Structure formats: structure tokens, C-alpha cells
Amino acid sequence: MSRIPVMKLKNILVVSLQVDLHDRLALELQDDVLRGLSRTGARGLLIDVSGIDVVDSFLGRILGETARMAGLMGARTVLVGVSPAVAITLVELGLSLPDVKTALNLEKGLDLLESSLQ
Amino acid sequence: MNGPRKPVALNIQSETDIVLARTAGKEMAQAMGFGLVDQTRIATGISELARNILQYARRGHIRLEAVNRNGRQGLEILAEDNGPGIANVRSVLEGSHHSHKGLGLGIPGTRRLMDEFDLASEPGGGTRVRCVKWL
Numbered sequence: 651m652s653r654i655p656v657m658k659l660k661n662i663l664v665v666s667l668q669v670d671l672h673d674r675l676a677l678e679l680q681d682d683v684l685r686g687l688s689r690t691g692a693r694g695l696l697i698d699v700s701g702i703d704v705v706d707s708f709l710g711r712i713l714g715e716t717a718r719m720a721g722l723m724g725a726r727t728v729l730v731g732v733s734p735a736v737a738i739t740l741v742e743l744g745l746s747l748p749d750v751k752t753a754l755n756l757e758k759g760l761d762l763l764e765s766s767l768q
Numbered sequence: 769m770n771g772p773r774k775p776v777a778l779n780i781q782s783e784t785d786i787v788l789a790r791t792a793g794k795e796m797a798q799a800m801g802f803g804l805v806d807q808t809r810i811a812t813g814i815s816e817l818a819r820n821i822l823q824y825a826r827r828g829h830i831r832l833e834a835v836n837r838n839g840r841q842g843l844e845i846l847a848e849d850n851g852p853g854i855a856n857v858r859s860v861l862e863g864s865h866h867s868h869k870g871l872g873l874g875i876p877g878t879r880r881l882m883d884e885f886d887l888a889s890e891p892g893g894g895t896r897v898r899c900v901k902w903l
Contacts, residue, residue, distance in 0.1 A: 670791065672783040673819075704790055704808060706815040707873040735808035743812065743877035744863065 654679045656686045662694035662763055663687060663725075664756075668701035676712045683716055687723045694763040695720045698756050700731025710745040717750045726766055728752065730759035775834075778818075780849075781827040786818040789830050796832050797843055802903060809881040810843060810901050816874040817847040817897055825851020825895065841903040842883070848896045854889040861887060 654675065657664045663686050665679065683695060697713065699705060705713070717727035729752045732740075740747075753759035776796060778789045794811040802810065814830060821828035828849025835844045854860050863876035875897075879885040882899040889895040 670787050672787050674783055703794060704811045704815060706790075706812050706819070707877060708815075708819060735805045738805050739808050739812045739881065742809070742880045743816075744873050744880070745877070 653682060656682050658686070658690050658692060659696075659760075661690075661692050661767065662696055662760070663690065663692045664696045664698070666698040666701060666756075670702060670704065671709060673708055676709055680712055680716045680719070684719055684723065687720055687725050693725050693767050695725050695727040696756065696759050696763060697727065697729050698731045698759070699729065699736065700733065700755070703735075705732075705736050705740060707743055707745055710740060710743070710747065714745075714747045714750055717747070721749065726751070726763060728759040728763050730754065730756050776832040778830045778832070779827070780818045780821045780830055780847075783822070786815055786822065789818045790815040793832055793843075793845070796834070797901070800834055800841060800843060800903060802843070802901070806901060806903075810845070813878040813881045813899065813901075814845055814847075816878045817845065820874050820895075821847060821849045821851070825849030828894075835900065842900045843903075844898065844900045845882075846896070846898050848894065850894040853891045853893045853895055854887075855891045857887060857889055 654665060665683060713729060720727050727750055729750045732752060753762050776792050778792060779785060780789060790811040793814040794807050797807040797810045818830055831846040833844045835842050860875050883902045884900040886898045
């Protein structure tokens with residue numbers, strides 16, 4: 651079973667979603683990210699969704715929960731790469747992600763995290 | 769003018785089927801000439817309906833079909849199962865029903881993503897959702 655790679659960049663964990671996730675893979679990713687935070691002591695989490703076409707209510711909920719859980723472990727989360735189509739769909743679905751900070755792309759997300767961690 | 773599309777029938781009985789169904793929906797929408805935002809609305813709606821089938825009825829099916837009404841093209845999604853059905857359809861449609869498994873967004877959210885939405889269900893009698901996105 652393939653998993654989503656979780657990479658460490660300085661004190662930040664970076665996850666880039668490039669394939670359409672089925673539910674179990676999304677849950678495994680949540681688990682891997684939290685273990686990664688615990689193992690590395692990373693203080694930031696960057697989740698890039700630019701490679702996926704659909705964020706439905708399930709994946710949206712997992713992303714929001716992951717950010718909340720990471721917060722309990724002392725890490726800030728920034729979600730990047732939300733496309734116009736995904737943004738429109740999430741709002742129409744009624745899904746808000748109040749605990750998740752966002753940035754347009756990976757670079758801006760990294761800047762935001764680094765400045766908030768200083 | 770895009771060519772006629774054959775209806776697509778999909779069995780829903782595993783998580784992988786949810787992914788297959790929304791991918792099929794997106795491809796069909798793209799082939800019919802829907803823009804990217806509508807393709808995403810359609811794929812997301814299918815994903816919600818397929819997950820509802822899996823969660824509440826364990827199996828069912830989704831049928832995607834290009835429809836034509838008064839010269840207007842649309843993509844119709846029909847999601848059916850023989851599961852336990854819904855006792856209080858109105859509260860589910862309004863989103864005031866919060867199941868323990870989801871956030872209760874699936875049905876009201878899909879309704880907002882689509883142009884037409886009908887839900888027929890009764891306890892013990894399964895659930896049938898029909899929705900259309902017009903081109």
C-alpha cells in the first residue's frame with residue numbers, strides 16, 4: 651500500500667498531496683504526520699493540496715482535524731495550493747476550516763510559517 | 769458541440785469506488801464541455817453521495833448520464849441504495865441532522881453544488897438521490 655511521503659525541511663514538515671486520496675490513505679496520512687511531528691519535534695506543518703482536483707467534506711474534515719491535532723502538539727499548520735475550483739466548492743459545501751491558516755503556494759506558506767515561528 | 773455520452777453505471781461498495789466514481793464524473797463533465805469549477809462541483813457531489821451510500825447502506829450504485837431538456841444539456845447523477853433509509857428527510861436536507869460519522873454536510877452541501885436535487889427515502893426503503901448540473 652503506497653503512502654504519502656512526509657518530508658522535513660528545517661523545523662517544518664512538508665506534505666504534498668499529488669494523488670486522489672481514498673479515505674483510508676487520508677487517515678494514514680494524518681497518522682504519519684502526527685508521528686512525524688512527535689519524532690522530529692517539528693514546529694510547523696505545511697500541507698500542499700495543489701496536486702489534487704477534489705477536496706470533499708471527508709478530506710476537508712481530515713485536514714482541519716490534522717491542523718487541530720498538530721496544534722495540540724505545538725505545531726502550526728499552513729494549507730497551501732487551494733485552487734479556485736476547490737475554494738469555491740469547499741465554501742459551497744459549507745466546510746470552513748477555522749483552525750487552518752492558508753497561503754497561496756508552497757513558497758508563501760513557507761514564508762508565513764517561518765515568520766510565525768521566529 | 770460535444771458528442772453524445774453513454775451513461776455510466778458504477779457500483780459503490782468500497783472506498784476505492786468513491787474515487788473511481790468521482791473520477792468518472794469529472795471525466796464525463798469535462799467531455800461534455802463543463803468548465804473546471806463545474807467539473808469540481810460535480811466530482812465533489814458524486815464523492816459525497818458515494819460516501820453516504822458506503823456509510824449508511826454499505827453498497828449501492830451511481831449512474832451518470834448526459835440529459836437533454838428543452839435543448840439544454842446537463843449531467844444527471846442518480847445515486848441509489850437499499851439501505852436503512854432516512855427517517856427525517858427534512859432535517860437531513862437542512863443540515864440540522866448531525867450524524868456521528870460525518871458533519872452532516874454531505875446532503876445539504878451536494879444540494880448547493882447542483883442545480884437540481886431530489887431526495888426520496890423512507891425508513892427501511894432505501895435512498896434515492898437524483899441531481900442535475902446544467903451546462
